[in-house]
Every structure is written in C-alpha cells, then in structure tokens.
C-alpha cells in the first residue's frame with residue numbers, strides 16, 4: 001500500500017485542528033499524536049490503525065532450537081523461522097519451560113530483525129554488538145540466527161536492566177556472548193571493532209501504545225524531540241566502532257518520521273552510509289517510507305496491516321573505503337600500583353579446573369573453549385575471541401563473558417546454574433532426576449525439594465519434560481536448592497488455570 005506521505009509536523013500538530021474524526025478510538029491517545037499520525041498516514045489508514053489499537057495485542061513467542069526440537073507448528077510469524085503466534089496468553093511466570101529458556105516471549109513485528117541478518121550476515125562468522133539490548137529479545141534472537149562461530153556483545157546502559165539481559169541470555173544457553181553495561185559514548189575507544197551493530201534505540205514508543213499504557217502517558221511532542229536528538233547522539237558514538245563494509249541495523253517502536261525516516265536519511269548523509277534493501281513478499285503487508293520525495297528503503301510495521309505492534313527498521317552499510325580506526329589501549333601512568341604487582345590470587349585449584357572441563361560436552365566443540373579462572377569462578381569462553389575479550393575488558397564494564405561453569409565454595413566445587421542452562425553441558429556429567437510440574441514450580445520458588453529414596457546423594461541435575469532446570473544438592477531427607485535466589489519466582493499466588501507450552 002501507499003500511505004499518505006508526511007506533512008510538516010508542526011503544521012499538523014499546531015495549526016491544523018480537526019473536530020470530527022471518521023473513527024473515534026476507545027483508547028485515550030494524546031490529541032497531538034492523533035493529529036500528527038493522521039496527517040502522516042491519511043484518514044483511512046489512521047482510522048484503521050485506531051481500530052487496531054482497540055483490539056487485543058497478539059501474543060507471540062520465539063522457540064529456542066537449542067532446547068526444543070520442533071516440527072513447524074501452525075501460526076508461524078512469517079518473517080521469523082522460530083516465531084509463533086499463540087491463540088491465548090500462556091501463564092509464562094508459571095511455565096517451567098519458560099524459565100528453562102525453551103522460548104522467549106517477543107512481540108512479532110520486532111522479530112523482523114532476522115530478515116536482515118539472514119540476507120546480509122549469513123556467510124561468515126561476525127562480531128556483532130547489540131547496543132541497546134535489555135531485556136534481550138533481539139539479542140537472544142540474533143544469537144539463534146548468527147552464523148556459527150560468531151560472537152555477540154550485548155550491551156545495556158542501565159545497570160539493573162543489564163542484569164536482566166544477562167539472565168535472559170544465560171537461559172538462552174549459547175556461550176558465545178559477552179554482556180556489558182556501558183553508555184554508547186564508552187565504545188569508540190574500541191576502534192572499528194564490530195562487523196554488525198544493532199541499535200534498537202530508546203524511542204517515544206508510539207508503537208507500544210496498545211501493549212503498554214505507560215507509553216501513552218509518557219508520550220509528548222517534546223519527548224519525540226528529545227528522542228530523535230538522543231538517537232543521533234547514540235548513532236554518532238557507535239558509528240565509529242563499525243568496521244568498513246559493516247552493517248548497522250536501526251530500529252524503533254515508534255511511528256513518527258523524525259525518529260524513523262529522518263534519522264535514516266541523516267545517517268545516509270552524515271556517514272555516507274549505503275541503505276540496504278530486502279526482497280519482501282507483498283503478502284507480509286509491510287509498509288515503506290512515509291517521507292515525501294524520499295525513496296530510502298525502510299520497513300514499517302503498522303498494527304492494522306501486520307499482526308504485531310508498531311515497529312520500524314532500516315539497515316545501512318558503512319563504505320568499504322571508510323577509515324579503519326585502531327583500538328586504543330588504556331594508558332597507565334607507568335607506576336605500578338599494589339594491585340598490579342601480583343596477579344589476584346585464584347581460589348580455584350588446578351585439579352578443579354580439570355574436573356570442570358569434564359562437565360562440558362565434547363560434541364559441542366569444547367576444545368574451542370578456554371577455561372577462565374577469576375576469583376572463585378571458572379568460566380568457558382571461545383578461544384578464538386580471547387583477544388577481543390581482553391580489549392572489551394579494558395574498555396568496558398563486562399558483566400558476563402561466556403558461560404560460568406563452576407564456583408569454588410570452601411572445599412566444594414559447585415556447578416553454576418548457567419552450566420545447567422548452557423548448550424555446553426555434558427548430558428551425563430551429573431546424575432539427573434526428572435521432576436513433575438508441582439516440584440518444578442517449588443524449585444523455581446527456591447523451596448527445598450524432596451527427591452525419591454533412590455535418587456543419588458550429592459549434586460543432581462533436575463529436568464522437567466527432559467529439559468535441564470537447575471541443580472540441587474541431595475542430602476537424603478531433602479535436597480538443597482541451588483537455583484539463583486535473584487531469579488526465583490516471587491509471586492506466591494498460583495493462578496487457578498495455568499496454561500503452559
């Protein structure tokens with residue numbers, strides 16, 4: 001479809017007042033949003049959009065192929081290999097398979113990122129940055145789609161959100177991930193480091209109005225202004241980290257052209273970037289550019305045309321002739337401080353590292369992983385990216401790298417919960433006990449579990465529907481629960497009707 005091209009923002013918001021609407025929405029939307037968006041889309045399209053915003057949001061999930069082997073189900077999200085619409089919302093909090101990382105609850109339109117990755121990032125392994133990554137929808141998705149041998153750096157500037165990001169990526173189970181907690185302005189010292197950068201920037205959130213009433217409350221024309229300017233600052237900071245020939249994916253969940261087309265046109269001009277096109281089946285109903293006299297290839301999801309929320313995406317390539325910028329190591333004063341004189345004492349004996357290595361699955365290319373000992377923990381990280389990790393650690397606040405495999409606690413070597421979630425876990429490294437739904441929920445509440453008399457003593461891996469859920473230490477009359485306390489289900493109320501995958 002061709003929707004009406006954009007008129008001047010202020011013409012529409014300020015001078016041009018309407019008193020009669022062909023369709024009046026039940027959702028209370030800000031008048032200036034209605035005026036502007038009606039001008040942008042045209043009456044007919046705006047009325048359809050308003051109607052769609054009064055419907056319930058579709059529910060969709062993305063399955064994790066590392067954990068669930070599935071035949072193709074009905075109701076697939078057309079642009080995502082493992083994305084599915086559900087008829088009804090599941091009781092996600094009370095579904096053990098959700099906590100085991102078997103699926104991610106993700107809005108369908110935003111799964112479109114997959115199309116760019118499959119078209120432009122499929123041939124060789126890459127180092128990809130997801131700059132604004134929490135809670136991790138697009139990071140977990142990218143991790144499932146990137147070519148084998150790629151490294152994903154997932155960053156989130158807000159500290160507590162970066163913990164949620166780390167949790168979701170841990171549950172997703174792919175070890176080739178680094179999680180950082182930095183402002184975009186911290187990155188340029190890395191030089192031209194990344195082959196692919198995803199900037200799913202903070203935006204005015206118009207596309208989320210139906211799902212999130214707070215987005216409506218927080219919206220204002222002033223906030224739109226703040227957003228597009230902040231987006232340009234973020235893009236300026238991060239563009240210098242993209243390798244020549246590298247790809248930047250830009251996305252928002254908003255409709256206005258200031259944060260969308262105008263920012264993409266600005267990048268094209270400012271950075272001499274090449275906009276990239278995709279061949280999209282017409283029946284997907286994805287809309288294009290809404291700016292007048294502008295043919296930039298951009299991909300817009302409008303809830304009355306596609307089953308999902310509002311979403312915008314464009315991709316640009318950095319010229320291959322662009323300058324390569326070297327990484328700038330941190331300069332030290334030359335004086336050694338006390339901390340530098342001795343490497344920090346490790347609390348992990350060598351034999352323990354050898355034991356831990358045996359917990360990893362040989363069929364998962366464990367030889368490609370280096371065991372890293374820091375303080376009392378042992379992690380596994382891809383050897384081929386050891387140098388990149390050292391640079392990232394110099395420049396950024398790395399909060400997680402690879403998979404934590406074990407921790408030494410006193411004289412004990414305790415397997416980490418992240419190992420239970422990881423594809424690196426050797427299936428027979430620990431005795432396992434299959435538990436039922438009631439026990440699984442008790443485990444996720446971090447309650448003590450009772451295992452059958454026949455269960456072995458010591459560390460036991462609990463599985464639910466044959467999927468690893470986490471470890472316990474079985475001491476006979478009960479088993480101590482090793483589930484991370486900060487991840488436990490906090491709600492004590494179990495709904496009467498529970499719908500699980």
Ligand SMILES: C[S@@+](CC[C@H](N)C(=O)[O-])C[C@H]1O[C@@H](n2cnc3c(N)ncnc32)[C@H](O)[C@@H]1O
Nearest residue numbers: 132133134135136137138157158184200201202
């Ligand atoms: C649209 S959300 C990201 C959603 C995420 N990509 C996903 O798919 O789950 C934008 C993120 O940007 C972060 N953010 C806020 N201000 C920022 C800034 N100035 N620079 C970078 N990121 C910022 C927010 O905390 C938020 O997590």
